[in-house]
Amino acid sequence: MSVPADPQHGVPFGVDVRRDGPVTTVTPEGEVDLATAAELEAAVGEMPSGGRCVVDLRRLAFMDSAGLRAIMRLDLRGREEGWALVVVPGDGMVRRLLEVSRVGDRVTVVDAPEDVE
Amino acid sequence: MAVDAALVGEDEAERLAAVRRYDVLDTPPDGAFDRVTALAARHFGVPISIVSIVDSDRIWFKSRHGVDVEEIGRDPGLCASAILHERPWIVEDAAADPRTLANPLVAGEFGLRFYAGAPLKTQDGFNLGTLCVIDREPRELSPDDARTLEDLAAIVVDELELRLSARTAVAREHELRDAAERTARVLQESLLPAELPVVPGADLAAFYRPADRGVVGGDFYDAFAVEPGRWALVIGDVSGKGTRAAAVTALARHTIRTASLETGDPADVLRVLNRAMLLGRDEAELERFCTAHVGFLEPSGSGFVLRSASAGHPAALVLRRGAAGAEPSAASGPPVGWHADARFTAVAQELSSGDVVALHTDGLSEARRGGGLLGEDAIGAVLERMRDAGAEGVVAELSALLADPGVSVRDDAAALVLAVR
Numbered sequence: 001m002s003v004p005a006d007p008q009h010g011v012p013f014g015v016d017v018r019r020d021g022p023v024t025t026v027t028p029e030g031e032v033d034l035a036t037a038a039e040l041e042a043a044v045g046e047m048p049s050g051g052r053c054v055v056d057l058r059r060l061a062f063m064d065s066a067g068l069r070a071i072m073r074l075d076l077r078g079r080e081e082g083w084a085l086v087v088v089p090g091d092g093m094v095r096r097l098l099e100v101s102r103v104g105d106r107v108t109v110v111d112a113p114e115d116v117e
Numbered sequence: 118m119a120v121d122a123a124l125v126g127e128d129e130a131e132r133l134a135a136v137r138r139y140d141v142l143d144t145p146p147d148g149a150f151d152r153v154t155a156l157a158a159r160h161f162g163v164p165i166s167i168v169s170i171v172d173s174d175r176i177w178f179k180s181r182h183g184v185d186v187e188e189i190g191r192d193p194g195l196c197a198s199a200i201l202h203e204r205p206w207i208v209e210d211a212a213a214d215p216r217t218l219a220n221p222l223v224a225g226e227f228g229l230r231f232y233a234g235a236p237l238k239t240q241d242g243f244n245l246g247t248l249c250v251i252d253r254e255p256r257e258l259s260p261d262d263a264r265t266l267e268d269l270a271a272i273v274v275d276e277l278e279l280r281l282s283a284r285t286a287v288a289r290e291h292e293l294r295d296a297a298e299r300t301a302r303v304l305q306e307s308l309l310p311a312e313l314p315v316v317p318g319a320d321l322a323a324f325y326r327p328a329d330r331g332v333v334g335g336d337f338y339d340a341f342a343v344e345p346g347r348w349a350l351v352i353g354d355v356s357g358k359g360t361r362a363a364a365v366t367a368l369a370r371h372t373i374r375t376a377s378l379e380t381g382d383p384a385d386v387l388r389v390l391n392r393a394m395l396l397g398r399d400e401a402e403l404e405r406f407c408t409a410h411v412g413f414l415e416p417s418g419s420g421f422v423l424r425s426a427s428a429g430h431p432a433a434l435v436l437r438r439g440a441a442g443a444e445p446s447a448a449s450g451p452p453v454g455w456h457a458d459a460r461f462t463a464v465a466q467e468l469s470s471g472d473v474v475a476l477h478t479d480g481l482s483e484a485r486r487g488g489g490l491l492g493e494d495a496i497g498a499v500l501e502r503m504r505d506a507g508a509e510g511v512v513a514e515l516s517a518l519l520a521d522p523g524v525s526v527r528d529d530a531a532a533l534v535l536a537v538r
Contacts, residue, residue: 033527062490064483064528068429069356069406072455093490101408101429102451106458 032067058090199234334529353409394454438471480530
């Protein structure tokens with residue numbers, strides 16, 4: 001499923017979700033903003049206790065504070081439900097946004113999904 | 118012009134009010150009404166059919182089939198007589214009818230002989246005018262034809278009612294929107310300082326632009342003297358918009374103000390703010406994430422020192438006198454309201470004459486121009502261009518940047534600018 005994140009610039013938002021045992025990998029592309037952050041959050045779905053959710057942000061063209069809030073909410077949810085959140089920020093503006101917000105102090109941040117222990 | 122009293126009903130004042138309410142006088146020709154007059158002329162086999170509205174001293178034609186004049190005086194107009202009746206008013210041979218034989222339209226050049234007019238009766242019982250058919254030959258109108266004329270008049274009224282209700286709905290929508298905007302503005306103003314403090318040796322200016330004037334935005338700024346010789350400069354962004362965001366903004370703003378009275382360390386202020394935002398989060402079911410930049414400004418030597426701490430907020434931009442390019446301040450920490458382990462640290466910057474500092478929210482740096490973001494570079498460019506124009510000049514230029522038709526702003530935007538004189 002995909003919706004245009006910003007019709008003006010025609011970058012479609014979409015989320016790819018892969019479930020492999022206890023590991024769910026969520027890969028959004030396009031732009032995460034107020035219009036699409038809820039969709040990113042909802043894409044995580046049911047998570048097993050002890051599981052791991054990898055949010056791979058490397059294909060994003062843009063993410064704003066609404067996307068950051070989605071990450072914070074997923075962190076809170078994971079702690080409550082007993083699963084781990086891992087974020088792959090890639091380079092560029094998404095990484096800078098996560099650095100400014102010190103997301104790495106709280107959430108496991110890796111360079112690639114394979115890097116997760 | 119006085120109108121013959123015999124042609125005026127007892128409820129004339131109310132009737133004229135109804136004519137005004139439907140707001141149809143002197144409006145342009147309209148296909149819906151023209152179709153009805155064309156249909157009436159064809160059905161009855163007459164050359165002329167008119168939708169008339171009887172005004173105080175004239176009869177104005179909303180639709181006229183087969184005649185060029187747009188209005189006539191009320192006195193000679195047969196429609197003025199027709200609206201005094203509940204049923205179609207019919208003159209089969211006007212030249213022989215004592216009601217009309219002296220009428221100038223009958224006796225004069227126009228040569229009217231046949232007239233049948235059905236009143237346009239509104240839901241509340243006022244006859245606005247008529248749908249009439251006219252011929253220059255005498256004619257008869259069967260009871261069936263009279264009913265058809267009434268039905269066509271009812272179609273005209275339905276159309277008028279439809280337009281009135283559409284106009285009323287739009288007007289009500291505008292009223293609601295205006296009321297929402299007024300409420301949002303009042304609430305917004307209560308969350309922003311009424312005026313900025315006077316800082317000897319520096320000037321301060323700020324702007325705030327909500328993404329939607331009908332909704333309270335989630336951005337806020339504040340500037341106040343904590344004590345003589347120490348000022349707080351604050352900017353922040355709470356999650357969401359509207360009244361819930363306003364409640365969180367109020368909590369953040371007042372917590373920052375209160376904490377600032379107790380400590381000279383902006384990192385302490387953010388620690389207190391973080392605890393306040395986390396307190397009772399579950400009970401209130403309110404998301405209370407907030408990014409904020411808190412700075413304390415004090416005189417130092419011939420300039421100032423600005424101690425800043427940030428909770429996940431876009432870095433303040435500092436343009437040094439004579440320097441090309443603004444540098445972001447290094448303060449950073451997580452947004453408040455997320456977790457209790459948050460650590461904040463303050464950084465101090467010496468500011469001297471000619472230095473400019475811009476605190477901003479991401480609505481400004483993430484506004485779009487062309488295919489890309491404005492970014493901090495665009496803000497830095499404004500600082501460089503306007504550095505000699507003081508804080509007011511910088512703010513005016515930032516505000517103008519967002520007003521540019523080529524720039525689309527998708528979120529609330531705010532900036533607080535300090536220029537050292």
